[in-house]
Amino acid sequence: MTSLLNGVRRTNSLIPLLKQMKITFSTETVQAAPLAVNTQKVSKAMKAYLERAQEHDNFMKAQTIEFQIGKRHLANIMGADPENFTQEDIDEAIEYLFPSGLFDKKARPMMKAPEEIFPSRKAAEFDETGRPFHSMFYTGKPNFFQLLHNIVAEIRKAQYIEDKMIQRGRLPAETDRLDMTGFAWLSKTDLEKILVETISDLEYNNFLNTMNRLAAQPAAFKCREFALQYAKPLIDQSKISEIPKPQFDENGKQFITTYECLRKTARADVTIRFPGTGKVTINKDHDITYFKHVQSREQVLFPMIFINQLGKFDVEANVEGGGVSGQAGAIRWGIAMGLRSFVDSDVIEDMRVAGLLTRDYRRRERKKPGQEGARRKYTWKKR
Amino acid sequence: MRVPTAVLQRNARRPQKEDQVPFQELLPLRLRNHVSGKSNRMNDVSCLQEMATMFACMKTNEFSESLCNKEISNFQKCYKVHIDRAFEAKKTDNQGIVKPGKDLNYKQLNKYLRNYPSPF
Amino acid sequence: MLGPASKLALFRPTICLVSHMSVYPKNYIDPIFKKDQQEALKTSGEHLKIAHIPIKAARNNDTVSVFHDDVISKFTNYIMRKGDKLLARDLLDKSFEQIKRVQLEKYNTAKTEEEKAKIQTNPKEILHQAIENSRPLLQLTPIKRGGVTYQVPVPITINRSNFMAMKWIIEAANEKERTIHFPQKLAWELLDAASNQGRVVKRKQDLHKQCEANRAYAHYRWS
Numbered sequence: 184m185t186s187l188l189n190g191v192r193r194t195n196s197l198i199p200l201l202k203q204m205k206i207t208f209s210t211e212t213v214q215a216a217p218l219a220v221n222t223q224k225v226s227k228a229m230k231a232y233l234e235r236a237q238e239h240d241n242f243m244k245a246q247t248i249e250f251q252i253g254k255r256h257l258a259n260i261m262g263a264d265p266e267n268f269t270q271e272d273i274d275e276a277i278e279y280l281f282p283s284g285l286f287d288k289k290a291r292p293m294m295k296a297p298e299e300i301f302p303s304r305k306a307a308e309f310d311e312t313g314r315p316f317h318s319m320f321y322t323g324k325p326n327f328f329q330l331l332h333n334i335v336a337e338i339r340k341a342q343y344i345e346d347k348m349i350q351r352g353r354l355p356a357e358t359d360r361l362d363m364t365g366f367a368w369l370s371k372t373d374l375e376k377i378l379v380e381t382i383s384d385l386e387y388n389n390f391l392n393t394m395n396r397l398a399a400q401p402a403a404f405k406c407r408e409f410a411l412q413y414a415k416p417l418i419d420q421s422k423i424s425e426i427p428k429p430q431f432d433e434n435g436k437q438f439i440t441t442y443e444c445l446r447k448t449a450r451a452d453v454t455i456r457f458p459g460t461g462k463v464t465i466n467k468d469h470d471i472t473y474f475k476h477v478q479s480r481e482q483v484l485f486p487m488i489f490i491n492q493l494g495k496f497d498v499e500a501n502v503e504g505g506g507v508s509g510q511a512g513a514i515r516w517g518i519a520m521g522l523r524s525f526v527d528s529d530v531i532e533d534m535r536v537a538g539l540l541t542r543d544y545r546r547r548e549r550k551k552p553g554q555e556g557a558r559r560k561y562t563w564k565k566r
Numbered sequence: 567m568r569v570p571t572a573v574l575q576r577n578a579r580r581p582q583k584e585d586q587v588p589f590q591e592l593l594p595l596r597l598r599n600h601v602s603g604k605s606n607r608m609n610d611v612s613c614l615q616e617m618a619t620m621f622a623c624m625k626t627n628e629f630s631e632s633l634c635n636k637e638i639s640n641f642q643k644c645y646k647v648h649i650d651r652a653f654e655a656k657k658t659d660n661q662g663i664v665k666p667g668k669d670l671n672y673k674q675l676n677k678y679l680r681n682y683p684s685p686f
Numbered sequence: 687m688l689g690p691a692s693k694l695a696l697f698r699p700t701i702c703l704v705s706h707m708s709v710y711p712k713n714y715i716d717p718i719f720k721k722d723q724q725e726a727l728k729t730s731g732e733h734l735k736i737a738h739i740p741i742k743a744a745r746n747n748d749t750v751s752v753f754h755d756d757v758i759s760k761f762t763n764y765i766m767r768k769g770d771k772l773l774a775r776d777l778l779d780k781s782f783e784q785i786k787r788v789q790l791e792k793y794n795t796a797k798t799e800e801e802k803a804k805i806q807t808n809p810k811e812i813l814h815q816a817i818e819n820s821r822p823l824l825q826l827t828p829i830k831r832g833g834v835t836y837q838v839p840v841p842i843t844i845n846r847s848n849f850m851a852m853k854w855i856i857e858a859a860n861e862k863e864r865t866i867h868f869p870q871k872l873a874w875e876l877l878d879a880a881s882n883q884g885r886v887v888k889r890k891q892d893l894h895k896q897c898e899a900n901r902a903y904a905h906y907r908w909s
Contacts, residue, residue, distance in 0.1 A: 206879075276753035365738050392663075417738035476772055481749045489719070489750050510744045533724060536736060538717025544710045544742075600695040611905050620823075621898045627796060627900075629891045631823075640822060 226313030239304065246297035253294065270295070270296045305379050326378040327386060332414075334393045337409050341400035348402060361403035366414040368394050373415070420535060429457070436497075439524045444517035446543050449505025453517025457525055461487075461499030465514070466501055477509035486519040486539050490530055496522070512543060599683045603672040614646040717744045748857050755810060757817065764852050777869050780810035784873035806880070816879035818888040820851040824897045829906050838906045839897035851886070858885045 225233075228307040254273060258265035261276045273294050283291040308325070309315040319325040341361075348355055369377070371387045382390075397403060397410060429437040437457045463483060465473040474480050486494045498518055502510045519539035523531050534540055548557035555561050623634040629652045631638060659671040662676065706712060715736070718724055727733045747759055758778070766774035789807040796802045806812055825846075828836040842850075859872040878884025 204725055419737055420740055422734060477775065478771065481751050481754070482746055484751070485744070485749045512746050532733070532737065536717065536724060536727070536733070536741055537719035537750075538741050538748075539719075541717075541741055543743035543745040614904055616840070617824075617841070617904055618901065621901050624894060625898060629894050641823070641841070645843075649843065670777075 198332035225311045226309075226478035228309065228313045229307070232307050236307070243297055243301070246301070250294075250297055257294070274408055280526050295473055303379060324378075324380045324382065324386070326380050327382050327390075330378065331389065331393055333409070334397055335407045337347060337403075338393075338400060341397065341403040344405060345400065345402040355401040359402045359404050361398045361400065361410060363398050363410065363414065365417050365419075367417055369413050374413070377413075381399055406464065426523045426531075432456070437525070439521045441517040441520045444513040444520070446516060447505050447546065448507030448510035449502060449513040451467050451500050451510065451513040451517055452520055453514055454499040455518060455521035455525075456497040456555075458495060458497070461494030462497045464497075464499045474507060474511055476507055476511075479507050482508070482511040482515045483518070485515055486534065489534065489537060489539065490522060490526055492522075492526075496525075515539070516542065596684050597681045600676050601672050601679070612648040613641060616641040616644045711740075714740050714742045715808045717741050717748070719744050719748055719750060721750060758810065758812060760848075761813065761817075761852055764856055775809060777872070780869035781872040781876065782813075784870055785809040785812055785877060786878060788873065809876075812876055812880045816876045816886075817848065817851045820854055820879050820880050820890050822850055822890050822893050823847070823849070824894065826872075826893070826896060826900065829903075831906055834863040836903045836906055837896070837900050838903045839900055851890075854889055855879060858889075 185297070254268055255265040257273060257276050258268040260280070261272070263272060274470060277292055277294050281292040285291050308317055308320060313319070317325040317329070319328045323330050345355055348359075367390055371382065371384070374387065374390065375381055387484075394410070394413065397406060400406075403410075427439060429439045432438050436459070438454055440452060440454045442452045444453055463471045465471070471480050471483060474483070483498075487496060496518075500514045500517065502513060504510075505513070516539070519534060522534070526534075531540075550556050553561075616637070620634060620637040623637045624631075627633040627647070644682070657672060658665065661673070664670075664674045708714075718736075718741075719728060721751045724733075727736065762771065762774045762778050765777060786807065786809055788811070789805055789809075793802055793805045793807055796805060806815070822842070825842050827840050828835045828837075829838045855872070855875055858875045859868060862868070862871040875884060875886060879886045
């Protein structure tokens with residue numbers, strides 16, 4: 184079984200090697216050493232680089248072979264066809280053979296192709312005499328600083344367009360702006376992946392500031408294509424989960440049941456019936472007076488008051504565990520989720536903005552040792 | 567009897583001889599490329615004038631607020647403006663984000679000085 | 687107060703100095719559940735931006751019910767001891783009932799229509815008025831200068847003055863004889879403060895007088 188997981192987590196051995204590799208770059212890994220190199224003129228740096236590249240290539244080759252063998256073994260263990268064993272099959276098999284309860288998914292056992300496990304490295308960025316190709320080579324982070332230069336060039340372009348507009352007697356309109364609604368700039372890790380360089384927080388902040396300056400230009404609409412290379416689209420939040428279609432019960436009423444409504448340690452399932460009379464049934468034989476707190480009752484009715492449909496739905500809820508407000512919160516979430524099937528998308532968006540469709544994952548914060556409670560410290564006495 | 571040394575000397579203000587007292591450059595003879603942030607401590611004293619007029623009005627009217635509405639609202643408006651300005655400054659100036667203008671924070675000045683250091 | 691726009695920290699570089707304690711990730715924003723606030727969002731066109739931002743869950747004391755009032759819910763929380771909100775809310779409801787009784791009695795004994803029109807019988811309005819009347823404008827902070835502690839008058843924010851008013855009202859209601867119950871005393875204090883008299887308003891005026899006496903030190907504050 185040990186050979187099975189080879190090629191899995193070997194990153195440690197590569198890290199010191201990567202740290203040496205500061206000189207080299209460009210996004211692709213070098214597959215083989217360049218062939219026609221004049222042996223007399225090769226500089227020391229180039230020689231060292233070629234050695235390292237060779238070493239890396241051999242290492243990757245060995246890893247790939249090991250991965251292929253491991254994959255075939257795994258397919259045989261699982262009784263599947265080794266030729267058509269895909270990555271999804273591998274993941275499934277690993278999860279089955281090595282069940283793990285570790286919280287962080289990255290910490291669980293995995294088996295991936297070596298190209299995914301080991302980060303890509305830069306190819307040689309200097310010729311055989313040791314002369315760098317890039318003018319910003321000696322900054323240590325040429326790709327990053329080149330990017331900053333490119334952004335500034337785009338800013339100049341936008342300013343030029345704006346000047347031209349003003350010369351023609353037209354002020355830039357709102358539509359000439361760079362509209363970045365629905366996009367966010369790349370995160371630091373994503374940007375590092377693109378640049379194949381590690382950047383500091385300060386440098387990432389500089390990137391954000393420069394990008395924001397570009398986006399703030401009054402006539403930056405032509406820079407959209409450039410800007411989108413370094414932005415990722417945000418998901419429309421209301422379209423994340425699918426809305427179920429209501430079913431029909433024996434009386435011809437529409438109904439929808441939401442299971443697994445959780446809040447704190449309470450757990451509920453909630454059924455909504457339409458058309459109804461506003462009747463609320465909790466745990467079969469209680470009405471809303473199941474809750475003694477007025478606040479909890481308000482919570483149960485909150486979604487229906489919010490969409491102005493109080494008294495038009497029947498609610499049946501089964502709730503267990505937790506305390507009063509937890510149970511009320513669980514039912515509130517269940518009702519709100521169920522109501523989505525009966526209202527149009529604008530109202531759903533309103534409900535989302537009102538925070539009714541978000542699961543409340545907050546829990547009681549634990550007491551810490553050496554403290555009176557979760558945050559409060561003991562009274563400090565000098566002596 | 568002791569005689570003061572200054573009386574015995576022919577010329578007390580005579581310059582030192584450079585060959586006898588060689589010049590030592592203990593500190594670099596140019597301006598530093600940074601300024602200290604000591605003088606930039608946020609001055610929180612504001613609206614003193616408004617406070618004084620408000621107190622004067624309140625004292626004459628025996629501390630009934632309904633008769634000093636104008637002064638009170640002036641005072642509160644002034645404080646609100648002050649708080650808002652401080653909040654804005656916290657977001658921009660105090661983080662050293664440079665902007666055009668002459669009243670610069672020490673962080674902004676340092677940023678300029680880093681970009682344009684002393685020429686020699 | 688911050689509008690929702692200023693909370694959109696999406697494109698803003700952030701430098702984190704303290705650890706993030708919230709369960710929600712940083713890009714989550716507070717829920718906007720009040721109808722008028724949602725309308726304002728739509729008229730300003732900000733709802734298009736919010737469409738891409740996840741929202742925190744509404745808290746369990748938020749609601750759009752007509753019986754809900756922000757000031758009352760805050761006041762309940764200040765009355766509350768050791769998390770017993772059921773009791774706190776019960777006490778406040780009882781004192782509202784007392785207020786209603788007293789005011790209705792006044793209303794019914796009033797002779798003319800004009801007198802009747804002057805009497806406020808809504809306990810919610812009376813609470814608002816009471817808090818408004820007992821809000822201080824300044825407070826005294828001790829500042830040490832050259833070994834001597836000076837009491838320096840300092841302006842306070844609206845939130846702070848609201849808090850102090852509510853705290854004073856509750857403190858005044860707690861100072862009572864054993865035979866009188868808290869809701870009864872609270873009702874009296876609220877009625878007194880709403881008509882701009884009583885102990886809480888006196889306390890506020892005393893504070894103002896002290897501030898006035900110490901006005902010479904006003905320029906000492908710096909922080």
